[in-house]
Each structure stands twice: as C-alpha cells, then as structure tokens.
Amino acid sequence: GEPNERRCDREQALRKRHCSEGQVLNPQPEILSINDLENVRNLGLEVVTAMKNITSAVRIGFGSFVDKVVDPYVSTVEAKLANPCNNKHKGPCQPAFSFKHVLKLTEDVEEFEKKQSISSNLDNPESGFDAIMQAAVCQDDIGWGNVTRDGKLAGIYQPNDGKCHPNSNGLYSKDTDYPSVGHLSQVLSANNIRLIFAVTDQHIQSYEVRNSSVVGLLEDDSSNIVQLIFEAYINLLSSILLDHRDVPPGLGVSYSSHCGDDRLAQGQDRGECSDVRINQQVNFTVTVTSSRCLSKTESFIIKVQGINEELRVTVETLCDCDCQDSEEQSSQCHGNGTFHCGICR
Incomplete structure (x- = not known):
C-alpha cells in the first residue's frame, strides 16, 4: 500500500526498496519517424x-x-x-x-x-x-x-x-x-x-x-x-457554387439550382451543382425578397466561387403606387378598360 507516485522511480531506488527484477518495468523511448x-x-x-x-x-x-x-x-x-x-x-x-x-x-x-x-x-x-x-x-x-x-x-x-x-x-x-x-x-x-x-x-x-x-x-x-x-x-x-455577399439588411436571397438530369433544388442559401460534366449547362434562378421599403437604391454581389468574375445586382423597392398615371385600353385589362392604381376601370 504505498502511494502510486512512489512506485515511479529510478531502477536503483526501486531495487533498494526490495522490488524484484520481474516487478520493475523499465520502458525505453520509442524510435519515432516524422x-x-x-x-x-x-x-x-x-x-x-x-x-x-x-x-x-x-x-x-x-x-x-x-x-x-x-x-x-x-x-x-x-x-x-x-x-x-x-x-x-x-x-x-x-x-x-x-x-x-x-x-x-x-x-x-x-x-x-x-x-x-x-x-x-x-x-x-x-x-x-x-x-x-x-x-x-x-x-x-x-x-x-x-x-x-x-x-x-x-x-x-x-x-x-x-x-x-x-x-x-x-x-x-x-x-x-x-x-x-x-x-x-x-x-x-x-x-x-x-x-x-x-x-x-x-x-x-x-x-x-x-x-x-x-x-x-x-x-x-x-x-x-x-x-x-x-x-x-x-x-x-x-x-459549381453560386454565392452572394454584401447583402443589405432587409433583403433576402435564395437560389433554385437546375443541375440537369431533372435535378432541381429550391430555396437554397446558395446555388450548388455537383458532378457537372464538361460542356454541361446548369442554370440558377435567384430570388430576391425585401422585408422593408429601402430608403435608397441598394446593391449586392453574386459570383461563382473560384472564378474571377462577379455580377452586381441593384435593387430598388416600389412601395408606393403612383395613382396619377393611368393607361387607357391597357393590356392589363385585355384592352377593354383603363388600368389605374392596379385596377381595371
């Protein structure tokens, strides 16, 4: 029953405490290669x-x-x-x-x-x-x-x-x-x-x-x-990874990835297609939403990762209807009325 720390000592000291040769372990350093x-x-x-x-x-x-x-x-x-x-x-x-x-x-x-x-x-x-x-x-x-x-x-x-x-x-x-x-x-x-x-x-x-x-x-x-x-x-x-940066507060950006072979992923945080073959065409639909009216025109960047090109997207929100403008025989009314403030009259 001696403490564990006393069991770890030099070989000569252990022998003096009457430890037999079979009880003394003397590990040698390993030969390590990096x-x-x-x-x-x-x-x-x-x-x-x-x-x-x-x-x-x-x-x-x-x-x-x-x-x-x-x-x-x-x-x-x-x-x-x-x-x-x-x-x-x-x-x-x-x-x-x-x-x-x-x-x-x-x-x-x-x-x-x-x-x-x-x-x-x-x-x-x-x-x-x-x-x-x-x-x-x-x-x-x-x-x-x-x-x-x-x-x-x-x-x-x-x-x-x-x-x-x-x-x-x-x-x-x-x-x-x-x-x-x-x-x-x-x-x-x-x-x-x-x-x-x-x-x-x-x-x-x-x-x-x-x-x-x-x-x-x-x-x-x-x-x-x-x-x-x-x-x-x-x-x-x-x-192919399509991502964005510098999106102003209040705007949301989501992606639908059309990767070919009937592969379609919607509502993604970034556009992504894998296993794309040489000369294969892939398409991305980008949806921008706004939760507030922007006080001025804003912009953000969309780019394909790994390619030194980018697209700047400019966004302007239309929060007020200009009811002073009217369109007679408007196509919105199938040519049979005046389109005014979003209503055919």
Whole structure:
C-alpha cells in the first residue's frame, strides 16, 4: 500500500526498496519517424506530376504554422523558445511561430523539397486559420496570379483584420485573434481560393462544415496524400457554387439550382451543382425578397466561387403606387378598360 507516485522511480531506488527484477518495468523511448514531414518533402514532384495530367498551370509553394508565441499555447521558457522540440527529432528544430511563408509559388519542385523544417508547441498546432488568412491575402508574397479558437485566452483582444502581415523573414508579425470561420470564408471567396483539407479520421467532421473547401480522408501515414489532392481537385472542377455577399439588411436571397438530369433544388442559401460534366449547362434562378421599403437604391454581389468574375445586382423597392398615371385600353385589362392604381376601370 504505498502511494502510486512512489512506485515511479529510478531502477536503483526501486531495487533498494526490495522490488524484484520481474516487478520493475523499465520502458525505453520509442524510435519515432516524422512520416508526415518526410512525405511532404518528397511529395512535391508526385503532386506536380499528377496535377499536370489535368492542367498545365501547376505551381507549388510552402508555408507552415504552429501557434501564437505566447502562454498558454507555447512554452515561454527561454530554452524551450530556442528549441521547442527538446531534441526529440533528428536535425534542427526551429523556434515556434504562428505562420511562416517559406516558399513562393514556383515550378521548381527541388526548391520545394529543401524548405521544410520542424517546430513544436505545447498542444495541437492551432494557427491554421491565421496561416490560411495570410496565404489568401498576401497576394504578392505568395505569388497568386465557426467557432474560432479564442485568442483572448492568451490576452489577445484585437480582432483579425484580414490584412497581410509578414515581416522580412516571412513570419506572421501581428498579435490579433484567430480569424472566425465566417471571416475566413469571405476572404477566400473574395480572392477566388478553394481549399483542399487533408485530415485524419478523428478530425474529418470538424472540416466537413467549412464552405469553399473539399475535405479528404488522410491515412495515418499520409501515404494517400497525392491521390487525395488529385481527387479533391477533380471534385472542385466538377462543382459549381453560386454565392452572394454584401447583402443589405432587409433583403433576402435564395437560389433554385437546375443541375440537369431533372435535378432541381429550391430555396437554397446558395446555388450548388455537383458532378457537372464538361460542356454541361446548369442554370440558377435567384430570388430576391425585401422585408422593408429601402430608403435608397441598394446593391449586392453574386459570383461563382473560384472564378474571377462577379455580377452586381441593384435593387430598388416600389412601395408606393403612383395613382396619377393611368393607361387607357391597357393590356392589363385585355384592352377593354383603363388600368389605374392596379385596377381595371
């Protein structure tokens, strides 16, 4: 009956307390290999080769994220800041960071393979939304042609401003809160970016709710990542999403999607057709309703996600009937009367 904490001790101390050899367990550290990182290093050529089977416009870049460099996300002990991996991994381990832009989009696959290195934090890396936001809005640096985790836990109260904030080393240099799912979705749509998430089974449900994205199930050893990216890209190509933004208060927008093959979906929050074939025509009916009289002409944007074109819709509500105007022998009255204030006389 001694306390459990006394049962965990050095082997020599346990022997002095008359523990037999068969009762002493001496586990050894596992030999770990960082499969995901090694796969990332090697998959550049494989991904580019696979993608060139369906498009000639292929470039590859690299950025990485860990977490905000403040307690409680990252240990602020000086030695841990310098080497957060604690020598667990072979090769150098760089200090933690929120997001780092490493390699601009390029056709040079060999350069991609040279750019990866490891870092670490106290819990799961959670600056993914910071990373996506910066990759979306830093157009020149990158080379582009929900519920959010609360940064207030670390004393970060400034909302994410959706702007590009790299320093001279490509590190994200702004102490703002994590962007929300809605804010991120809006920025991605505005920049015509579609995401492919490659995630393991235990996390896949968290990503399936994200708009403007495709989610693929990643094997534990990441062995299927090239096929996953290829299939997700095909899925993106065969899907058409019609969405809107900047809708004034009081206006409602709904969609009816005519996807062919007698497929019709009505009353949708956005237009959506999947499994669209090459040269297949799809049609969308957009319904705009108003719950109030607008004091002035308003407008909003409708666009197809992933395409750099948009349609501005201008709306004016007619709330008063101009009874001074009359139309004799009006077609509204089958040519047999005067149409006045909505009535045939």
